[in-house]
Amino acid sequence: MAPIGFKSCPIYNHIQVVFMNSSSHGSAEHSRPGSADPGENDPRITALADRIIHGDKDALAELFSIYRPRLWRMVNFRLHPRLHGRIDPDDVLQDAWMMAVKRIDYFLRDASHSSFIWFRMIVNQALIDLHRHHLGAEKRNAARDVPVFGGWASGSTSSSMAFHLCGHLTSPSSAINRAELAKQLDTILQGMNETDREVLALRHFEELSNSETARVLNMSEQAASGRYIRALGRLKQILEIVPGFLDALPPSITSRRPSPPGDAKV
Amino acid sequence: MSDHPEHVGADLVGLPIASDPERLRAREPLEVLVTRFADAVRRGEQPSIEDYAARYRDWAAQIRELFPLIQTLEHWKSDKEVDCLRRSVPEEFPVRQLGNYRLVRELGRGGMGIVFEAVHEQTGERRAVKLLPWRFAADMHLWEERFRREATTIARLKHANIVRVYSFGTHEGYCYYVMDLVEGVSLDWIIRRLRESTDVVYVDEIRRAGRTDRDGAGSGAADQPACGLRRDSWQDFATIGVQVALALVHAHEAGILHNDIKPANLLLERSGHVVVTDFGIGRGGDDAAPDQYEHPIGTLRYMAPERLRGWSDARSDVYALGVTLYELVTQTPAFAADDRRELIELILKSQPVPIRQFVPGIPAALETIILNAMAADPRDRYPSAAVLASDLLRFMNGLPVSSRRPGMWTRLKRRLKEDRSIPGN
DSSP: OOOOOOSSHHHHHHHHHHHHHHOOOOTTTTTTTSSSOOOOOOOOHHHHHHHHHOOOOHHHHHHHHHHHHHHHHHHHHHSSSGBTBBBOHHHHHHHHHHHHTTTTGGGGHHSSSSSHHHHHHHHHHHHHHHHHHHHHHHHHHOOOOOOEEEEEEHHHHHHHHHHHHTTTTTOOSSSSHHHHHHHHHHHHHHTHHHHHHHIIIIIIOOOOHHHHHHHHOOHHHHHHHHHHHHHHHHHHHHHSTTSSTTOOOOOOHTOOOOOSSTTTTO | OOOTTOOSSOEEEEEEOOOOOTSOOOOOHHHHHHHHHHHHHHTTOOOHHHHHHOOOOGGGHHHHHHHHHHHHHHHHHHHHHHHHHHHSSSSSSOOOETTTTEEEEEEEEEETTEEEEETTTTOOOOOOEEEEESSOOTHHHHHHHHHHHHHHHHHHHHOOTBOOOOEEEEEEEEEEEEEEOOOOOEEEHHHHHHOSSSSSSEEHHHHHHHHHSSTTTTGGGSSSOOOOOOOOOHHHHHHHHHHHHHHHHHHHHOOOOOOEEEEEEEETTTTTTEEOOOTTSSTTOOOOOOOTTOHHHHHHHHHHHHTTTTTOOHHHHHHHHHHHHHHHHSSSSSOSSSHHHHHHHHHTTTOOOHHHHOTTSSSSHHHHHHHHHSSGGGSSOOOOOOHHHHHHHHHHHTTTOOOOOOHHHHHHHHHTTTTOOOOOO
């Protein structure tokens, strides 16, 4: 059977079904609160995994669609700032889906710890291929292009983080403009310990759980846990140094939702 | 279990359970708390940092140190994701068909969707279809829920001056809802047009700007009466205001705030009939929606001071209508700045250029009504859209209207109480 093209398979129906029943499932540790994604130990995930190890591509599609929102978030974060607006995260996920179908026979071997991490790894590979294709030449020349985690250059995570952290700064009249600020932040983030930076990226920007982070970075859950707290403290110090960050919040954010006066509430 | 005939004995069920005794599972207690807090923020809840600090006293100092950062980072992240989503929407949207509707052309883009003119394939009816132009975002279920809520809420409001919503549907993962196609132009088009020249804006122009590719027959200018809007069409401006106010009365009685009254969301038909569109449902109030913190500058301009401070009620819609009317009669925004913070400061300070300075000929009563509606302090405003509507009607019928703004003395006392400087003039 030819690989199922994502846009032509009956995946959309699955999404509907899955979302409707998802809220009450999942263990406390693994479930993704606020998302429609059940935890790794969810019986439906296990049932799908059962079918996938027997080569059921529909089950693979269903599982992929369950993880798709989280994978989208990862792509959106990892996509190079220059490629934003040029490349649609959906297309990256489409590429990754084709790769996953080809690797279905390795699912049992590679996804036994976490099927989400397995998909994430494939998406990661799709992203790296895409970046090589689009930014290959210029990236190779960059002195800082040393692959560190999951095939990413050490500068990649910091520039993604700088890009995403600078998003809210839209003021053209602030002392430094946004591009300069992003560059400055990037430089400081690069000075951070690589593992700390990666932990932050995974826990905050990709919204991975502690155990998932530990698995991706190949460390104990205890170590990942401590690293995250340490990294948060470092990030706070950094944001306090860079002007215009923690002081640039508009009033709607700094004084969010004081209780409204009792009268005339519609 | 398996259909394979060669399977005889044991079959593999599920993945092997990962038991790895070497792996240290103990987590830092503070990290567990951070995770719990971040998850709550991600769910759209508003967990209290002080509650955490009180409950986990051993960690109180660290909680107060780190949790505000987490809150801020989460907000920035959702802002940025919305920003990326918007940027990923292509110029030319690839989908040409939604359910039974064939998309004819794009009518406009708003904060949360693209509106198309569409034709029902079987009946040939022309409708407007609003589409949520993404389907796989990280918070997709939240987006879908909000979009659906927007549709069902507007559908509940049956009023001549509120756009009618007929149905909600999904097509290949895209959500959309179907509404009336309004044959008209938005008030911001009218304002621009009045600003550009002192001429009359004719109804015929309204028709042409609103609908260019309609059936050409029987729509020549000859059969139109030569009436139109001019810079001094005070009665017509008031008629527009009354209709919007009545729409708001209806919505407010149903417990619904519009949240995004601005010229671009008010459509004027050639008959002079006004239709209110684009309710900002879930974009403010009690809802921690993904783009709650991201208000484009064009929307910010009409926001009441109290909304910028984080709360709103019916009077906030009254305010937005007041600011809209200010712009309609002067063809100049009440508050304008390129920078968000500057704009917010201007709104909070609330000292727009007096209307009379732009249009000396404006009837005093109309000016008073507009200023009443857009008073910075909600206590000085019309208490409801109904009172605004009735004052506009009084003006149209030549009856006196009353200023609701407090006298100099009351204002002075309040200002002193609030420990603010007294404005110069």
